[in-house]
Amino acid sequence: xxxxxxxxxxxxxxxxxxxxxxxxxxxxxxxxxLVLATTASYMARAGQRQGTxxxxxxxxxxxxxWSSTLFGSGGAIQWQRWQGTLELxxxxxxxxxxxxLPLTLATATVGIYSLASTLIWGWLVFGVPFHxxxxxLFVLAVPAAVLGLxxxxxxxxxxxxxxxxxNALSNMLEFPVLFVTGLLVPVALLPxxxxxxxxxxxxxxxxxxxxxxxxxxxxxxxxxxxxxxxACYLVLGSVLLENFARLARxxxxxxxx
Amino acid sequence: xxxMRLVFVGGGISYRAxxxxxxxxxxVPTMLLGPIFQILFFVYLGRYNGLQSDSFFVVGNAxxxxxxxxxxxxTMSIANERQFGTLAPLLATPAARLPIFVGRMLPVAAxxxxxxxxxxxxxxxxxxxxxxxxxxxxxxLVVVVSVFSCTAFGFTLGSxxxxxxxxxxxxxxxxxxxxxxCGVNVPLSALxxxxxxxxxxxxxxxxxxxxxxxxxxxSLGSVSGQVLKELAIGSVxxxxxxxxxxxxxxxxxxxxxxxxx
Amino acid sequence: MAVVEAEGLARTYRTSTGVFxxxxxxxxAVRGVTFEIAEGELFGLLGPNGAGKTTTIKMLITxxxxxxGTARVLGYDVARQPREVRRRIGYAFGGDRGLYxxxxxxxxxxxxxxxxxxxxxxxxxxxxxxxxxxxxxGRERExxxxxxxxxxxxxxxxxxxxxxxxxxxxxxPTIGVDPVGARDLRATIASLVEAGKTVLLTTHYMFExxxxxxxxxxxxxxxxxxxxxxxxxxxxxxxxxxxxxxAFGASEHVIQRLRGVEGVASVAVEEQEQAQLIRxxxxxxxxxxxxxxxxxxGARVGRVAVREPTLEDAYVALVTVx
Numbered sequence: 001x002x003x004x005x006x007x008x009x010x011x012x013x014x015x016x017x018x019x020x021x022x023x024x025x026x027x028x029x030x031x032x033x034l035v036l037a038t039t040a041s042y043m044a045r046a047g048q049r050q051g052t053x054x055x056x057x058x059x060x061x062x063x064x065x066w067s068s069t070l071f072g073s074g075g076a077i078q079w080q081r082w083q084g085t086l087e088l089x090x091x092x093x094x095x096x097x098x099x100x101l102p103l104t105l106a107t108a109t110v111g112i113y114s115l116a117s118t119l120i121w122g123w124l125v126f127g128v129p130f131h132x133x134x135x136x137l138f139v140l141a142v143p144a145a146v147l148g149l150x151x152x153x154x155x156x157x158x159x160x161x162x163x164x165x166x167n168a169l170s171n172m173l174e175f176p177v178l179f180v181t182g183l184l185v186p187v188a189l190l191p192x193x194x195x196x197x198x199x200x201x202x203x204x205x206x207x208x209x210x211x212x213x214x215x216x217x218x219x220x221x222x223x224x225x226x227x228x229x230x231a232c233y234l235v236l237g238s239v240l241l242e243n244f245a246r247l248a249r250x251x252x253x254x255x256x257x
Numbered sequence: 258x259x260x261m262r263l264v265f266v267g268g269g270i271s272y273r274a275x276x277x278x279x280x281x282x283x284x285v286p287t288m289l290l291g292p293i294f295q296i297l298f299f300v301y302l303g304r305y306n307g308l309q310s311d312s313f314f315v316v317g318n319a320x321x322x323x324x325x326x327x328x329x330x331x332t333m334s335i336a337n338e339r340q341f342g343t344l345a346p347l348l349a350t351p352a353a354r355l356p357i358f359v360g361r362m363l364p365v366a367a368x369x370x371x372x373x374x375x376x377x378x379x380x381x382x383x384x385x386x387x388x389x390x391x392x393x394x395x396x397x398l399v400v401v402v403s404v405f406s407c408t409a410f411g412f413t414l415g416s417x418x419x420x421x422x423x424x425x426x427x428x429x430x431x432x433x434x435x436x437x438x439c440g441v442n443v444p445l446s447a448l449x450x451x452x453x454x455x456x457x458x459x460x461x462x463x464x465x466x467x468x469x470x471x472x473x474x475x476s477l478g479s480v481s482g483q484v485l486k487e488l489a490i491g492s493v494x495x496x497x498x499x500x501x502x503x504x505x506x507x508x509x510x511x512x513x514x515x516x517x518x
Numbered sequence: 519m520a521v522v523e524a525e526g527l528a529r530t531y532r533t534s535t536g537v538f539x540x541x542x543x544x545x546x547a548v549r550g551v552t553f554e555i556a557e558g559e560l561f562g563l564l565g566p567n568g569a570g571k572t573t574t575i576k577m578l579i580t581x582x583x584x585x586x587g588t589a590r591v592l593g594y595d596v597a598r599q600p601r602e603v604r605r606r607i608g609y610a611f612g613g614d615r616g617l618y619x620x621x622x623x624x625x626x627x628x629x630x631x632x633x634x635x636x637x638x639x640x641x642x643x644x645x646x647x648x649x650x651x652x653x654x655x656g657r658e659r660e661x662x663x664x665x666x667x668x669x670x671x672x673x674x675x676x677x678x679x680x681x682x683x684x685x686x687x688x689x690x691p692t693i694g695v696d697p698v699g700a701r702d703l704r705a706t707i708a709s710l711v712e713a714g715k716t717v718l719l720t721t722h723y724m725f726e727x728x729x730x731x732x733x734x735x736x737x738x739x740x741x742x743x744x745x746x747x748x749x750x751x752x753x754x755x756x757x758x759x760x761x762x763x764x765a766f767g768a769s770e771h772v773i774q775r776l777r778g779v780e781g782v783a784s785v786a787v788e789e790q791e792q793a794q795l796i797r798x799x800x801x802x803x804x805x806x807x808x809x810x811x812x813x814x815x816g817a818r819v820g821r822v823a824v825r826e827p828t829l830e831d832a833y834v835a836l837v838t839v840x
Contacts, residue, residue, distance in 0.1 A: 023423075024426050028430070043443060178298060185301045189305055267632040274626075349604060350630065351605040
């Protein structure tokens with residue numbers, strides 16, 4: 001157990017460093033939330049909604065964390081494929097989930113750059129006041145959201161191992177999750193089918209927690225829900241990873257790009 | 258005769274070779290399913306903010322969706338040659354460069370049209386987008402011109418793929434920037450002056466404005482100015498793109514950079 | 519008229535290193551290479567890695583512009599008339615890359631047939647012909663991504679021959695191909711010349727060069743250091759004998775001592791699996807086996823052989839910089 005934790009921690013630091021140094025990754029995952037924040041802010045200003053623009057900044061920022069997780073996890077697996085190292089990882093003695101978990105956690109962590117830059121951007125360009133109602137809870141909510149998203153990334157990564165067209169999934173899931181988890185449009189206003197889906201996605205609860213910590217409300221039960229879902233993803237992800245790795249070996253798709 | 262074959266047969270084969278998302282398992286999620294949610298998202302965001310009609314957002318996003326092909330597929334058409342190491346063999350052949358170039362653009366543009374058409378259908382099915390029937394031919398024309406314009410723009414970016422390694426960074430940034438600057442979800446009038454100015458030099462801007470007017474019943478004549486501007490912008494990008502392609506080829510031979518990857 | 523003429527061909531690469539303090543390095547890869555290839559000749563270009571072989575060929579096939587000097591293929595200048603040159607030459611560089619992975623071999627060939635302007639009516643016939651020639655017939659519908667190294671190698675060669683060019687440039691064509699397949703490929707290359715084509719070949723396999731080439735140029739450090747028929751080149755080392763010693767655990771110090779033995783021209787060591795193969799070139803007529811073995815005292819010695827020099831010895835003598 002201790003070794004597992006150590007492997008996770010070491011892997012996490014390793015990947016955070018690696019991702020931070022990838023200019024391509026950081027720029028593309030930070031840029032999208034900025035554009036989204038700008039677009040949504042203009043729309044909010046032009047519209048009749050009375051809410052604060054901080055709502056928009058936060059929503060776009062969490063979108064950035066999701067973007068980072070999605071493209072980081074999918075991209076990492078795909079990158080391993082292209083380099084021919086996916087086979088090597090699977091063949092290594094360490095449990096596969098312990099190799100992938102630090103990676104997905106790292107991708108979610110690096111998403112914090114997005115959150116920070118979106119907030120700063122909002123403040124610089126739109127004069128969004130960065131005033132937190134519950135600052136301490138905010139500081140708790142953000143890592144909780146990161147954890148929840150990182151573990152959702154783990155579930156995703158498992159499908160990427162099996163499915164050689166993982167990039168398609170990464171490309172496809174950006175907007176759906178943005179839409180369904182109510183990052184910028186409240187879930188209550190979404191079509192009926194979206195609501196149950198939103199309940200099983202950690203970003204929904206994580207966003208609520210962050211939002212309530214910043215804008216007022218009680219974020220604690222949302223925080224708890226985020227972590228609970230995260231734990232479920234961990235179990236699901238582990239099971240899927242082992243099985244999908246085995247299937248991929250069976251179908252001889254590990255070496256294919 | 259060979260020129261035609263080079264354009265159509267050659268263009269088709271190279272598209273299959275280089276377009277990363279050609280397999281249906283890649284194509285459908287990336288180019289069709291994902292963008293459905295893009296349209297849904299912005300329409301709902303618009304409703305939430307109590308803004309313009311749904312039609313505004315459907316038109317903007319349905320046209321912009323073709324940019325996935327116009328920007329990314331174009332970049333792939335050229336930059337992926339480096340990845341496979343086939344740029345040198347390609348340039349070692351005696352084939353004329355213009356037919357090669359045009360041949361690569363055609364499938365990309367066709368792809369963009371398919372995506373846009375799909376977007377409009379989704380808008381119609383899920384969001385009740387109903388332009389007047391008489392406007393549909395004109396609308397189609399405007400979309401064709403916009404797709405051409407974006408494809409030419411995409412190939413301008415893609416030509417840098419002959420020289421620079423991380424050209425996908427540029428194309429990603431360009432794709433996102435176009436979201437904001439081209440009036441896809443925010444009218445140019447609401448943007449700061451400098452953004453609108455840049456937007457007017459990018460593809461889609463004029464086409465989207467024209468398409469929006471057509472969708473609410475304007476005549477083709479009244480938007481002809483916008484359409485012509487879009488066409489002109491596309492033509493300029495086309496010339497620049499091909500010029501860059503040739504210039505980088507010559508430079509590649511001089512700097513021995515054709516095979517660096 | 520010579521089919522390929524290079525005159526004072528030179529190429530310098532300019533590279534920059536460093537992010538903050540950019541330093542520009544100039545590497546003279548080819549420093550003035552002059553040679554001619556006559557029609558129907560199989561010409562070999564030999565040299566160690568980094569000698570400038572690939573750079574020279576790339577200039578000849580119009581992928582690189584020379585920094586000075588000229589080259590002509592079939593009378594056309596490679597720098598100023600590239601398209602004319604491209605129509606008349608084929609080349610195969612081999613390696614894992616350079617093919618469209620996602621497509622089948624057939625599609626790869628169809629595309630390049632288009633690019634090389636092969637008449638549509640001719641395409642099917644030519645494609646079948648080249649596939650048969652390189653031994654890939656029957657496997658052309660498989661995607662290249664599943665091809666083994668040897669198969670890729672053959673596909674490169676097939677592609678180079680699609681448009682039936684009179685001049686063919688082959689860079690290490692049999693590398694990565696199994697011995698039986700390599701023998702077939704060599705026979706194919708020989709048949710190209712018999713059919714009247716002019717071929718420039720690079721290779722590291724001396725026996726291949728010896729068996730196939732009509733003439734050879736040895737290039738080292740950007741210059742041609744020798745040119746002639748294989749027999750000519752062997753003659754340059756004809757007055758040498760070669761003593762081959764199989765040793766186990768001979769240190770660098772010991773090797774140095776060998777070099778110091780009187781009459782020794784050069785010592786080359788080849789690391790093999792368990793042992794080292796030490797090749798000593800010395801003036802013929804000298805009985806050096808005893809003095810050499812004395813210097814090796816301390817190291818275990820296996821087989822000792824004294825033999826006539828081969829083309830490989832000539833090559834080593836020419837390119838080794840002491």
